[in-house]
Amino acid sequence: MPEVEVPLEKWTGKVNEVRLGGNGRQAVVVGGEATFPFLQFEGAIPNRPAVAIEVLDVQPTGWPSQLAAAWGNVLADPALWAKKAAEYGADIIALRLKSAHPEEGDTGAEEAKKTVDKVLAAMDLPLIVLGPEVAEKDNIVLVAASEAARGQRIALGNCEEKNYRTIGAACIADGHVAIAKTPIEINLAKQLNILLCDLGVSPESILMDPTTGALGYGLEYTYSVMERLRLACLTGDGMTSMPMICTVGEESWRQKESKSDIEVPATWGELEQRALIWEEMTASTLLNAGADIVVLRHPKTVEAIKATIDKLMG
Amino acid sequence: MALTGIEIYKFLPKTNCKKCGFPTCLAFAMKVSQKGVDITVCPDLSPEAKEALEAAGRPPIRLVTIGGDKRKIEVGNEVVMFRHEKTFYHPTGLMVRIKDSAPAEAIAKVAGEVAGYSVERVGMELALDGLALENESKDAATFVACVEAVKSKADLPLVLMSSDPAAMGAALEKAADGKPLIYAATKDNWDKMAELALKHGCPLAVHEAAGLGELAQLVEQINGAGIEDIVIDPGAHGFAQSLATLTQLRRLALKKSFRPLGYPIITFPGESSDTVEAEAVLAAQHVAKYAGIVVLDHFSPSMAYPLLTLRLNIYTDPQKPIQLTPKIYEIGAPKPDSPVCVTTNFSLTYFSIAGELESSGYPSWLLVADTEGLSVLTAWAAGKFDAEKIAKTVKDFNIAESISHRSLIIPGRVAVLRGELEEELPDWKIMVGPPEAMDIGGYLKKMWSA
Numbered sequence: 001m002p003e004v005e006v007p008l009e010k011w012t013g014k015v016n017e018v019r020l021g022g023n024g025r026q027a028v029v030v031g032g033e034a035t036f037p038f039l040q041f042e043g044a045i046p047n048r049p050a051v052a053i054e055v056l057d058v059q060p061t062g063w064p065s066q067l068a069a070a071w072g073n074v075l076a077d078p079a080l081w082a083k084k085a086a087e088y089g090a091d092i093i094a095l096r097l098k099s100a101h102p103e104e105g106d107t108g109a110e111e112a113k114k115t116v117d118k119v120l121a122a123m124d125l126p127l128i129v130l131g132p133e134v135a136e137k138d139n140i141v142l143v144a145a146s147e148a149a150r151g152q153r154i155a156l157g158n159c160e161e162k163n164y165r166t167i168g169a170a171c172i173a174d175g176h177v178a179i180a181k182t183p184i185e186i187n188l189a190k191q192l193n194i195l196l197c198d199l200g201v202s203p204e205s206i207l208m209d210p211t212t213g214a215l216g217y218g219l220e221y222t223y224s225v226m227e228r229l230r231l232a233c234l235t236g237d238g239m240t241s242m243p244m245i246c247t248v249g250e251e252s253w254r255q256k257e258s259k260s261d262i263e264v265p266a267t268w269g270e271l272e273q274r275a276l277i278w279e280e281m282t283a284s285t286l287l288n289a290g291a292d293i294v295v296l297r298h299p300k301t302v303e304a305i306k307a308t309i310d311k312l313m314g
Numbered sequence: 315m316a317l318t319g320i321e322i323y324k325f326l327p328k329t330n331c332k333k334c335g336f337p338t339c340l341a342f343a344m345k346v347s348q349k350g351v352d353i354t355v356c357p358d359l360s361p362e363a364k365e366a367l368e369a370a371g372r373p374p375i376r377l378v379t380i381g382g383d384k385r386k387i388e389v390g391n392e393v394v395m396f397r398h399e400k401t402f403y404h405p406t407g408l409m410v411r412i413k414d415s416a417p418a419e420a421i422a423k424v425a426g427e428v429a430g431y432s433v434e435r436v437g438m439e440l441a442l443d444g445l446a447l448e449n450e451s452k453d454a455a456t457f458v459a460c461v462e463a464v465k466s467k468a469d470l471p472l473v474l475m476s477s478d479p480a481a482m483g484a485a486l487e488k489a490a491d492g493k494p495l496i497y498a499a500t501k502d503n504w505d506k507m508a509e510l511a512l513k514h515g516c517p518l519a520v521h522e523a524a525g526l527g528e529l530a531q532l533v534e535q536i537n538g539a540g541i542e543d544i545v546i547d548p549g550a551h552g553f554a555q556s557l558a559t560l561t562q563l564r565r566l567a568l569k570k571s572f573r574p575l576g577y578p579i580i581t582f583p584g585e586s587s588d589t590v591e592a593e594a595v596l597a598a599q600h601v602a603k604y605a606g607i608v609v610l611d612h613f614s615p616s617m618a619y620p621l622l623t624l625r626l627n628i629y630t631d632p633q634k635p636i637q638l639t640p641k642i643y644e645i646g647a648p649k650p651d652s653p654v655c656v657t658t659n660f661s662l663t664y665f666s667i668a669g670e671l672e673s674s675g676y677p678s679w680l681l682v683a684d685t686e687g688l689s690v691l692t693a694w695a696a697g698k699f700d701a702e703k704i705a706k707t708v709k710d711f712n713i714a715e716s717i718s719h720r721s722l723i724i725p726g727r728v729a730v731l732r733g734e735l736e737e738e739l740p741d742w743k744i745m746v747g748p749p750e751a752m753d754i755g756g757y758l759k760k761m762w763s764a
């Protein structure tokens with residue numbers, strides 16, 4: 001029978017492997033791909049992309065009812081929530097210290113340390129700790145989280161241009177991983193990685209957050225920046241070779257499409273299915289653009305995306 | 315694909331005889347590549363060279379039209395692997411399958427729903443592209459009845475699906491004027507299907523799942539019968555296999571100019587999905603990764619809307635971001651005492667601010683100024699988002715009529731405009747919002763009281 005010779009690309013670079021957890025906790029390694037997502041016919045894909053479930057340190061307000069109902073009572077307690085998330089199949093817990101936001105309670109280092117201790121004790125998965133995304137407060141609570149989790153190799157986010165020194169230094173001191181977040185721009189992403197490396201953070205201790213646009217809300221920008229970053233990595237640019245993390249759940253669930261059943265056109269269809277597909281489609285599309293970790297919110301999405309990753313890994 | 319001057323030169327006689335009016339063959343070739351003169355001006359071009367030049371000039375993935383004069387779609391003719399390299403040109407056709415063994419009411423219902431479905435997004439009407447009618451009954455009369463029932467309900471491009479040339483022939487007698495896609499020629503029936511495609515002037519799908527070599531061989535046989543309007547079905551199922559196969563096909567066409575597989579691809583994501591959500595997610599993968607036509611097994615607005623949105627995202631030209639129509643956008647259900655924010659018509663700026671306002675709990679009026687699609691800082695730097703423009707936007711759209719206060723929130727990045735704006739809009743209180751969209755919720759909580 002006739003054979004068709006499929007063109008293979010000869011990539012010279014590959015994604016860094018980054019380990020989270022270990023040391024008594026479960027370990028998850030992400031990255032290591034030597035080709036574009038899931039193209040096993042061309043290069044090695046040693047690790048599957050990981051699914052993280054987002055846990056807030058305060059009871060969420062304004063969550064759509066189907067999302068809140070899926071979790072029920074545990075929303076009031078981050079430790080119980082994290083435990084439940086582990087049961088629902090999370091590979092990683094992503095704890096958002098939202099209460100540290102000046103508008104959400106303005107809690108400080110002491111509370112952050114307590115919450116991190118509690119969540120670490122409640123389950124044995126690797127942990128990501130995210131600040132309230134206000135640079136000064138991120139510094140305070142992430143440094144506290146870093147100390148509380150010393151040696152447990154958690155990931156700390158976000159490092160931005162404004163505060164990468166403090167968070168980067170904490171990661172070096174306590175053996176953690178830094179999440180470098182930049183606003184959907186390839187050169188800024190690369191620049192921040194360089195700054196972190198100059199500071200002394202090892203490239204194997206950095207994840208990139210390219211900033212997630214949800215389906216219909218800038219997804220195509222994130223998609224193409226991620227493809228460009230991965231292309232740069234595979235063609236040998238070490239400063240774009242960090243695994244990528246996407247905050248899919250947070251972005252999907254705050255859009256009108258995931259929340260509203262009233263005052264929306266009938267052509268949007270039934271809310272429950274629409275909202276789930278919104279999160280799933282955002283996640284699966286970004287996985288195909290190179291996401292190594294997707295942070296999700298709804299347990300059903302977690303189940304569906306884990307099944308999708310299983311199938312994509314073959 | 316446009317050839318370079320050097321590539322064209324290779325096909326010329328290289329005698330520099332000047333009969334074309336150019337001093338050398340190379341000079342002539344350069345002019346041809348710039349489309350300044352037609353290749354036929356050289357009288358000594360051999361017929362073989364002419365044919366080779368024509369073949370080399372053909373697009374690597376053929377553009378195929380499905381449908382008649384009234385409603386048709388064009389698929390194929392893509393030139394890049396990644397949308398950032400240029401753009402994806404011809405949006406994946408999204409169709410819904412109907413089986414002829416279904417009850418007549420069900421057939422009519424789905425056909426009517428799909429044909430009537432359209433949803434608005436950023437000022438564009440998004441719709442599904444057609445119906446695929448499958449001869450599941452294996453009975454020609456049932457198939458014809460289904461075709462007729464659907465045609466009476468839906469004026470959409472069709473795919474006719476049957477492996478039986480007799481049933482296909484009967485259906486085409488009723489539907490050929492709509493130039494449906496004939497699905498499919500296989501190694502067992504290809505000569506008869508090719509005959510039908512030629513007779514009715516319809517595009518032909520070629521299905522061969524045994525391997526790309528076998529598929530290429532079958533396509534070449536069908537080319538030999540005189541058919542060029544082809545859609546290929548490599549029979550790739552599931553997430554991993556379809557991603558690998560469709561990527562390989564796109565690469566073969568673009569990187570190897572491999573003619574026998576340089577055609578748009580048709581997929582059926584429902585065949586390997588257990589749930590509607592899984593089908594939607596796999597269909598989304600096919601939209602982003604290289605399918606020309608995706609046939610769905612389910613239709614509901616709650617799956618069609620996300621999928622159409624995804625297609626819009628992926629097929630938006632990265633060099634020409636979508637511009638919002640400048641106007642007043644209502645976020646939530648704003649009242650006369652709700653906040654008024656002004657921003658640019660760059661879609662990403664709009665979406666970030668609209669998203670934040672949406673989740674802030676403050677229904678708002680969002681005034682979108684015409685900055686020709688530039689973001690806040692770029693537009694400001696280019697003089698397209700200055701005090702004068704903002705004042706004009708406020709007045710032109712007459713926002714004052716809808717509100718009971720006179721407070722205007724401007725983006726924090728153009729805080730410098732405040733003074734000038736106060737002169738331009740003397741009745742207004744100008745408030746400087748946060749520099750980042752994500753902080754607008756907290757800002758309103760602290761600063762807003764109407």
Ligand code: SF4
Binds near residue numbers: 328333336357
């Ligand atoms: S007429 Fe043809 S062969 Fe003669 S110079 Fe022109 S291109 Fe060359």
